[in-house]
Amino acid sequence: MRSQLHFDAVVIGGGMAGLTAGTRLAQSGAKVAVLAKGHGSTHLSPGTIDVLGYTPGRVTSPEDSLARLISERPDHPYALVGADAVSESLQWFADCAANGPLPSYGYVGGLERNLLLPTAMGVLRPSAMVPSTMAGGNASGLGTVAIVSVPALREFHPTLCAANLTAAGIESRGITLHIEVERADMNPVGMARRFEDPKWRGHFCAQLLPQLRTEEHIGMPAMLGMRDPAAVVGDLERRLGRKVFEIATLPPSVPGMRRYEILRSALRAAGGRLALGADVISHERSNGRVTSVATHAAGRDLTYLADWFVLASGGFASGAIELDSHWVTHERVLGLPLRGVPETGSPRFEREYLSDQPLAAAGVAVDGELRAGGTDNVFVAGASLPGATPWREGSGEGIALASGYRAAAVIAGGLRTEESVTS
Amino acid sequence: MTTLSTEVLVIGGGATGVGVAWDATLRGFDVVLVDRADLAEGTSGRFHGLLHSGGRYAVKDPRAAEECIAENRILRRVAADCIEDTGGLFVTTPFDDPAYADTFVTGCKATGVDCEEISVSAALASEPRLHPGISRAFRVPDANIEVWKTLWAMSHGAQQRGTRILTYHEVTGVHRSSDRVAGARVRSARTGEEIDIEAQVTVNATGAWAGQIADMAGIEGVRVLPGRGIMIAMNHRLVNTVINRCQMPTDGDILVPIRTVSVIGTTDQHTDDPDDHTVPEDEVDRMFDEGEKLVPGFRQARALRVWSGVRPLFEDAKASDTDTRDVTRAHALLDHQQRDGVSGFVTITGGKLTTYRMMAEETVDAVCRHLGVTRACSTASESLPGSEDGANYRLGERLQRKEASLQDEQVICECELVTRSSLEEAIRRTGSTKLDDMRRQLRLGMGPCQGGFCNYRATGLLHGIDELSAQDANQALLDFLQERWKGTWPILYGDQLRQVRFDDWVFQGVLDVAHAPGAGAGAAGADGAAGAAGAAGAAGAAGAAGAAGAETVASGRAS
Numbered sequence: 005m006r007s008q009l010h011f012d013a014v015v016i017g018g019g020m021a022g023l024t025a026g027t028r029l030a031q032s033g034a035k036v037a038v039l040a041k042g043h044g045s046t047h048l049s050p051g052t053i054d055v056l057g058y059t060p061g062r063v064t065s066p067e068d069s070l071a072r073l074i075s076e077r078p079d080h081p082y083a084l085v086g087a088d089a090v091s092e093s094l095q096w097f098a099d100c101a102a103n104g105p106l107p108s109y110g111y112v113g114g115l116e117r118n119l120l121l122p123t124a125m126g127v128l129r130p131s132a133m134v135p136s137t138m139a140g141g142n143a144s145g146l147g148t149v150a151i152v153s154v155p156a157l158r159e160f161h162p163t164l165c166a167a168n169l170t171a172a173g174i175e176s177r178g179i180t181l182h183i184e185v186e187r188a189d190m191n192p193v194g195m196a197r198r199f200e201d202p203k204w205r206g207h208f209c210a211q212l213l214p215q216l217r218t219e220e221h222i223g224m225p226a227m228l229g230m231r232d233p234a235a236v237v238g239d240l241e242r243r244l245g246r247k248v249f250e251i252a253t254l255p256p257s258v259p260g261m262r263r264y265e266i267l268r269s270a271l272r273a274a275g276g277r278l279a280l281g282a283d284v285i286s287h288e289r290s291n292g293r294v295t296s297v298a299t300h301a302a303g304r305d306l307t308y309l310a311d312w313f314v315l316a317s318g319g320f321a322s323g324a325i326e327l328d329s330h331w332v333t334h335e336r337v338l339g340l341p342l343r344g345v346p347e348t349g350s351p352r353f354e355r356e357y358l359s360d361q362p363l364a365a366a367g368v369a370v371d372g373e374l375r376a377g378g379t380d381n382v383f384v385a386g387a388s389l390p391g392a393t394p395w396r397e398g399s400g401e402g403i404a405l406a407s408g409y410r411a412a413a414v415i416a417g418g419l420r421t422e423e424s425v426t427s
Numbered sequence: 428m429t430t431l432s433t434e435v436l437v438i439g440g441g442a443t444g445v446g447v448a449w450d451a452t453l454r455g456f457d458v459v460l461v462d463r464a465d466l467a468e469g470t471s472g473r474f475h476g477l478l479h480s481g482g483r484y485a486v487k488d489p490r491a492a493e494e495c496i497a498e499n500r501i502l503r504r505v506a507a508d509c510i511e512d513t514g515g516l517f518v519t520t521p522f523d524d525p526a527y528a529d530t531f532v533t534g535c536k537a538t539g540v541d542c543e544e545i546s547v548s549a550a551l552a553s554e555p556r557l558h559p560g561i562s563r564a565f566r567v568p569d570a571n572i573e574v575w576k577t578l579w580a581m582s583h584g585a586q587q588r589g590t591r592i593l594t595y596h597e598v599t600g601v602h603r604s605s606d607r608v609a610g611a612r613v614r615s616a617r618t619g620e621e622i623d624i625e626a627q628v629t630v631n632a633t634g635a636w637a638g639q640i641a642d643m644a645g646i647e648g649v650r651v652l653p654g655r656g657i658m659i660a661m662n663h664r665l666v667n668t669v670i671n672r673c674q675m676p677t678d679g680d681i682l683v684p685i686r687t688v689s690v691i692g693t694t695d696q697h698t699d700d701p702d703d704h705t706v707p708e709d710e711v712d713r714m715f716d717e718g719e720k721l722v723p724g725f726r727q728a729r730a731l732r733v734w735s736g737v738r739p740l741f742e743d744a745k746a747s748d749t750d751t752r753d754v755t756r757a758h759a760l761l762d763h764q765q766r767d768g769v770s771g772f773v774t775i776t777g778g779k780l781t782t783y784r785m786m787a788e789e790t791v792d793a794v795c796r797h798l799g800v801t802r803a804c805s806t807a808s809e810s811l812p813g814s815e816d817g818a819n820y821r822l823g824e825r826l827q828r829k830e831a832s833l834q835d836e837q838v839i840c841e842c843e844l845v846t847r848s849s850l851e852e853a854i855r856r857t858g859s860t861k862l863d864d865m866r867r868q869l870r871l872g873m874g875p876c877q878g879g880f881c882n883y884r885a886t887g888l889l890h891g892i893d894e895l896s897a898q899d900a901n902q903a904l905l906d907f908l909q910e911r912w913k914g915t916w917p918i919l920y921g922d923q924l925r926q927v928r929f930d931d932w933v934f935q936g937v938l939d940v941a942h943a944p945g946a947g948a949g950a951a952g953a954d955g956a957a958g959a960a961g962a963a964g965a966a967g968a969a970g971a972a973g974a975a976g977a978e979t980v981a982s983g984r985a986s
Contacts, residue, residue: 048929050937062942124883125904126897129939158837158847161887167897171944188837188847252937254883321928327920329715329726331708353919357912358905358941364931395936 008307011037011277013415014297016284016337017316017324019044020401021386023267023278024093024408025314027100030276032416037308038271039282039299043264044318045387049400050123050252051226051259052131052138053097055090055115056082057398066132066402067091067115079343079391081403084372085410090402091115093409094133101135104266108234112139120144122223122251124160126151126168126176130398135259137237140249141223149176150220151251152212154183156190159254160225176223183211192253193261195227199236209243216246226250226259233262282306284317284337292380294338311422312381312415315340316408319367319387327352327363335368335388341377343369344390364393373414374407383411429622431591433459435794436610436626438598438640440464441471442578442780444632446787446806448590449581453809454791454802458590459624460582461613463597465864467578469701470634471780472867473736475658475692476574476685477669478502479781480515480567482542483676485534486527491757492538494782499568501784501807508814509577511822513684515569515669516550517542521560522720523674528563531673541568554666556722569669571685573820574780575867580811587812596622601629601644608644608763608772628797630773630790635701635739637776646767648744651776653701653737656693657710659918662729662875664822665689665722672721678710679717686822687874688731691718695738704735706917730918731875741777758786762793771797839888840881842874850885854892860899862889862907875923878911879930883938901943908934 011034015026018040026038055066056073063069070090074083082090094115101111111133113119118130120143128143149169151162162178169176185198198204216222222240228250229236240248252259271278282299289295296309317324317337325342327333331352333345344366346352352363367390369377374389376382385407387394394400437448440462448460462468481495503510519528535542543566550564551557582592596613599621603609610626631640634651641649664684672680683690694710711733718725741759745766758778763769775790788804795802810817829836829844837847853859853868862878862885865871871885872878882904890900919927934940 045932048932048937058942123938125901125938125940125943127939127943129942156837158839158884161883161890164887164890164897164900167890167900168944171897186834188835254880254933254937257937319928320924321932323922323925327924329730329920331920353916355913355916357909358935395931396941398936398939400936 007304008309009037011035011308011310012419013312013314014039014308014310015314015316016297017044017318017322017386017388018278018280019046019316019318019386020263020267020404021408022314022316023264023271024097024405025316025385025412026276026278027267027271027274028096028409028412029415030271030274032412032419034416034419036276037310038276038278039284039297039308040278040280041283041317041322042281044322045400046260046264046267048255048257049260051135051257051263052121052252053094053111053113053133053401053405054130054398055094055132055402057118057130058396060396063118063130063398065115065117070115077391081389081392081407082399084370084374084389085406089410089413090406093405094402096409097405098133100270101266105269106234106262106266107232108136109232109262110136112136122165122169124165124225124251124253126165126172128172132402135233135250135262137228137233137250138226138252138259140221140247141251143172143174146174146221148217148220149174149223150179150216151176151223152179152181153225154181154185154190154195156185156188157192157195157225157227157253158189159192160251165223165251179212179215181208181212181215183208191256192225192227192258193230193256195225196230196258199227200229200231202239205236205239205243209240213244216244220246222246222248223251224248225253226257227253230258230262287338292378294379294382312383312418314383314385314408314411314415315368315376315388316385317388320363321387324388325366325368333366338376338382340368340379340382342366342390360393360396365391367391374411375414383414385411429620430625431459431622432625433457433591434627434798435459436461436624436629437632438611438630439632439634439636440466440592440594441469441632441634442467442574442783443634443775443778443786444630445578445581446783447630447632447775447790448592449585450787450791450804450806451794452585452588452590453805454795456794458585459593459626460590461593461596461598461611461624463595463616465594465867466582466592467574467867469636470736470739471574471578473658473734474574474780475681475683475690476571477681477683477781478510478570478572479779480569481538481540482515482517482531482535482565482567482569483671483681485538485540486530487676488757489534489538491779492534492540494757494785495779496538496540496568498782498785499570502572502781503570503819504817505806505808505810506572506577506580506814507810507817507819509573509580509811510819511571511685512819513570513668515567515671516554517565517567517671517673518550518557518561519563519673520558520720521562523672525562527674528565531565535567542566554668554670556665556724557670558721558723563673565673569671571669571683572780573685575870577811579868580813584812593622598640598643601640603645603769606768607770626771628771628773628794630775630794632775632790634776635737637739637741637774641774644769644772646763646769646772646774649761649774650742650744651701652740652742653698653703654740655696655698655703655705655735655737657706657714657733657735658690658692659711659714659733660688660690660731661718661725662688662731662923665725665728670721679714682718682721686870698737701737703737706733706735708917711918729875729922730920731923732877732914733918734914739776739778758782760786760789760793762796764797773797839884840871840874842876843870843872845869845871845881847888850888851892854889858893860889860893860895860903862886862903863910872907872911876926876930877915878907879926879933882907883933897944901940901946904940905946908940
């Protein structure tokens with residue numbers, strides 16, 4: 005027989021939204037389990053907190069544009085959670101980072117004004133809050149820039165990045181430092197481990213210094229240490245005598261993994277439990293309530309009973325929402341009804357890749373409290389929500405944080421009510 | 428204006444045209460080949476990769492069957508490295524008329540197609556995913572052929588012997604006097620420069636576009652009915668043998684394992700436009716349904732990519748009073764000296780990839796007649812460069828080679844094992860600024876992620892080597908994104924949709940390519956991505972034929 009575990013709340017999904025919801029619930033005193041099939045988009049995304057980047061013109065102040073978006077698009081996740089949840093959750097996350105496991109590695113910025121950080125293409129991309137090691141790349145503070153990488157890192161082309169930055173008005177040049185590593189291919193995670201070694205940093209800086217001009221800022225792929233990036237960047241700045249900042253790379257994303265560590269550690273500190281490799285394979289319902297979910301994991305299958313559930317399992321990217329070969333769309337974890345799916349016969353996709361894709365904004369139908377349609381006790385957060393196209397809007401982390409935060413708040417309110425009834 | 432002079436001008440860089448150039452080169456002619464786009468960018472690059480045994484035509488079109496088996500035997504030898512000897516099976520599924528099997532056997536015997544019946548249990552043992560309800564199975568010598576490898580081998584071989592190949596050169600006019608064609612004028616798609624090519628014989632090897640070139644030459648009645656068909660590549664070798672339904676040829680009844688995928692095809696819809704590459708949803712559904720009949724569970728596999736190719740089905744309007752319905756799969760060679768009294772001009776169209784060599788041989792024989800010389804064809808015995816040892820391609824060959832140097836060499840495209848050095852070499856050699864050209868050269872971006880990872884990496888290399896401006900580099904990346912999207916969106920479901928969504932995060936999220944300088948949206952915060960989409964779309968359409976408004980240039984103007 006399956007083992008059974010009892011929780012106040014179970015969160016399905018271990019990405020940004022799920023970890024936020026789980027941590028907030030744990031912090032409110034609930035007994036919480038976060039069930040993660042695998043590592044989510046945290047390991048893929050640039051590590052920045054994007055709240056609102058494009059509407060579709062580039063957003064200068066997320067705060068102002070958010071207010072407009074909330075009034076104009078009542079179906080957007082931000083309209084459901086409200087502006088307060090956005091600002092509160094950002095502050096909450098900044099506190100998590102400040103008190104987190106990475107010394108002196110904080111998040112800077114806020115809702116007043118987007119920072120513009122170069123991407124690996126050299127495009128200036130708007131983010132509301134960014135890791136302190138990346139903030140030096142903010143366009144408004146940049147003079148001339150040297151973009152530096154090593155040939156072993158396929159995911160980063162300094163000259164291409166510099167050419168686009170220059171085209172965007174920031175005088176830049178690329179430096180490919182021909183420095184030996186033992187493999188022809190290195191990914192940013194492997195390089196990050198390398199940069200944790202002071203001897204390597206010394207070697208690297210000795211090679212780089214003669215190529216640098218005075219007054220240059222140094223932009224490097226985000227690979228400057230995993231456990232203590234602030235110290236790594238500080239040491240490089242000391243050795244080079246110049247400002248150093250990180251630029252997000254293609255996955256795997258080192259700053260994304262750091263962000264995951266910040267949230268995971270916050271969850272643990274609050275007493276929440278994280279089960280990795282826990283794929284939800286079935287669930288039980290009674291009337292309008294989900295009563296339990298079962299996971300299939302290495303070792304043994306488990307049943308999690310809970311009063312409340314948060315579905316933060318992601319959208320099409322994670323596979324939690326699926327379009328099958330008969331062109332029918334399903335929510336695969338709990339079989340919840342969807343919203344925003346194009347009707348049969350109307351296009352799911354447009355011919356031009358960069359067009360708005362009709363299917364993209366589909367998600368789990370929810371009410372104004374993020375409660376999933378047809379259920380009393382399932383709340384939805386993050387990319388599972390309909391109405392947004394995060395990668396186009398530059399809104400992924402903002403939605404994940406605010407909706408995870410909000411879902412937890414609604415549930416915590418319910419828990420308090422139950423307590424007052426039973427006591 | 429530059430003027431080139433040659434003995435033989437070949438218009439069309441598909442299998443037929445390149446085959447003609449290779450054949451004529453081996454016979455010692457001076458040859459120039461032109462194509463409006465890259466080699467194999469038309470029909471040749473848009474088929475399922477099947478080297479026919481002839482079994483498919485054994486009943487319906489015996490002449491085509493005879494040609495196929497003869498050429499199959501020759502190509503296995505001379506193009507060995509381009510061919511994987513998968514073998515083929517014709518199976519009678521519960522959905523097929525069981526009576527056809529005996530007709531099939533008779534047809535194979537009559538046409539000389541090797542055919543051996545094997546037990547159902549033996550068939551299922553060798554192909555366990557096949558429908559368990561099959562009632563009969565026949566082994567035939569089907570195989571798969573990698574078209575790009577074949578064409579590069581021939582074109583490189585011809586170039587080494589002095590042949591000039593001008594890709595991205597579109598014919599803008601054919602030099603025609605009253606009784607003679609004397610070459611053509613072409614325009615570079617890259618630079619806009621025009622070149623006059625004087626030729627003693629001009630070969631129109633443009634397949635489905637042959638009517639357009641014949642029109643330019645003022646030749647009437649060359650009518651090619653384009654027959655459009657879709658093919659879908661499924662990720663994985665669902666089978667390791669070419670599987671045919673044992674029935675009269677129809678839609679979706681062939682499954683071809685090639686490289687790491689299986690391709691199901693095809694449909695047949697008449698279209699008026701040879702550049703019609705539409706992929707209707709009902710045809711996609713039909714492919715999946717037919718796939719289920721061959722391999723139950725087919726729909727659970729991941730559909731990687733769909734494409735649409737246009738068969739050139741030839742109909743000679745001049746012969747229409749004798750037989751209007753005879754639209755044949757066999758090829759047609761039109762010697763316009765005999766047909767129209769116009770010398771120096773030959774049209775070759777129709778046919779199929781399996782018979783490209785035979786078509787080329789007959790064409791160059793006609794060229795010899797025009798030039799009044801007799802030179803023997805040697806393509807049936809001369810191996811293509813790379814195939815000299817006569818060993819067929821084996822699946823896993825590239826991985827085996829790659830594994831030897833895995834620690835020492837960077838891989839740009841993991842799906843197709845494209846190394847950095849091979850990509851850099853191809854960029855330098857071709858001078859190309861298009862990643863899609865690299866795809867045809869190296870299979871870059873053809874695997875499961877459809878360019879998700881290699882696009883940025885390859886753009887970075889292209890930017891460095893070609894010294895592109897930031898804007899041109901961005902455009903190269905956006906063009907390749909759009910090119911990959913074109914074949915992806917109509918079949919997006921399941922895991923491939925997950926893949927695309929992941930790619931969206933990479934390109935639109937992490938890299939923010941929609942707002943790259945020059946990509947349309949611009950850094951100034953212009954209106955979203957609409958501009959970028961427009962730019963990519965326009966570039967995608969730039970290869971379209973400019974045959975409308977064709978001019979016939981008098982031969983006197985050539986010099």
